[in-house]
Amino acid sequence: MLDIKQLYDGFRNPETVRHLARTIKDEAEDLAAPLNIMEVCGGHTHTIMKFGLKALLPDNIQFIHGPGCPVCVMPKERIDHAVTLAMQPDVILVTLGDMIRVPGSQGSLAQCRARGGDVRPLYDPLDALRIAQDNPTKTVVFFAIGFETSTPMTAVLLQQAESRGVTNLLFHINHVLVPPAVNAVMDDPQVQVNAFIGPSHVSVIQGAKIYQPLVDNFATPVVVAGFEPVDVMESVLRLVRQKVAGEARVDIQYSRAVSPDGNVPAQQLVNTYFETRDAFRWRGLGPIAHSALRLKPEYAHRDAERQFGAVLTDREIDDHKACQCGDILRGLAKPADCRVFGRGCTPQRPLGSCMVSSEGACNAYYRYQGVLNER
Template identity: 50%
Template structure:
């Protein structure tokens, strides 16, 4: 299959690994203090583990996992607010499958469904809008979450809801923005990040220019990369070459998908419906300045929180959990004392074990045999 098979060719993968080992020998980094490359996106994390790329790299290069999984950083209090809304009379509560099992203080949306709430999985926000039109006597709430990747679809759905005058459709907003998060990581004095592999999907919307501050202000090289083995390895090779040359620049490996300016129409839809304002709480990371997303005045009639007024929920993470350290690349999933015991895919304690893009879920699925070591 074009654009899949050709980026998974084993012969080319091994050739590139051999090239990487040769070039990595020229780095100033050692086995004891390797070059730490943060793969920001959970999709990258799963591809790395699935194809065993972390085990093929030279010993002086290491992947560390970043916070680019929106379900993984979903605060427990937000889940509790969703459960409160879902439990109200005459409500159909819709969300993506990944959000169903994320635990809050009062359980998960899946457990709320088992208790009788009408909670449904949808595959797009437009599915929820269609459901609202088919059930005019019910209040349909769509729980939208994600980075700039999913914001255009939500924005277009709300534009359609307004154009069609659908008055029983509401939106619970948990969209967040990526760039303030990366800045927050780099502001931490002990971040230990030497370079970034940036997510292809978010970059398809925002472009590569948005990352310029990482190279210019923080002197970290960054490469936007795709999700296949050769994409990721080529991205690593590009970062290695920058390090050898003592450069810090933003490069685009994923040019077949990502234009440097991003997607103008998607950006316009986002700007019409959303405003980026205020701080937002991230699970395991706390408040991150100016990472929150709100509806613009023209679309506030669809605001589920304004309509249903759930009680604000402030829920602290269990101090035993190391979710925040995993999300910032400071420890590996199996270093958490809850990993594989209290927290596993069947009885997940943290969101990183629930999401299909979570680092803990990836480690459990592909590296569980190492946990005994």
């Protein structure tokens, strides 16, 4: 029988990590220029910080943190939508995880709940169906958020609501797409990224092939990596070897779960209910064309933005002036560069989304490296 604990201990084995670090150091001597690796996903950022992986690498290899946290990239006006909806009569607003604590211009959903809004956190999106069935006189709005990883579950929830005739469940869709955001980062002349660690959970659904245009357009190698320390270090080694060999291609390190084509049935389910928006504003990146999803017109009866359009506004709302989340999400600054990091901005009292989210770069720095070590 497979011992899961032993399996995961292997992916965290200190000697394996040290061996990879020594190999990276030796082979990185042949790099013609510094290797600036953007780890797109916040999960990778936390692994790098938690296990001190940066300290094991030579000086000519740097990690640059990217926009890979769906909570972090959500602009304040979208959070304000959620707060406004939660304060409507006979509305129950349900959502997942960190969204409850993310501040908008009207406060967070947690503060909205303290003011009387009916806000309920979910552990499973399908719980929204039960809440709607248990409250037939209420309108339940699922504030759906996430990258390509979580979109199929929203599609399953919608499919179930349709098939069971649960008419009082609506959706506020905030699913965003990784490749357009990465392309937007690379189009910024200030960004000095020349290699990518690609998020494996996105690739499980969409397949590693979604990164091929990035390789073709920017001659930038991409390695799709798992989230354990050995995964990250092996991926760095693969990037070093591509650079030394003068190559640029998509490589799958996380082959135990990722394929080139991904989960085709999940993709088909998503395509049944969703289409891309013309543009969507990302926190710190601005509007990006075709970078987010919305419900197709035939499901307008499920679309909270359409059904509550009279009370929702799309007025753009800037971040707090002292917050540098925008620069951090574009890889132009480290969390410790922000003058309010660890002072006016902490996980308990966040000014910006990079601190409040459990996958945010600021949260990772604060949690694992500490304020005093970073200042």
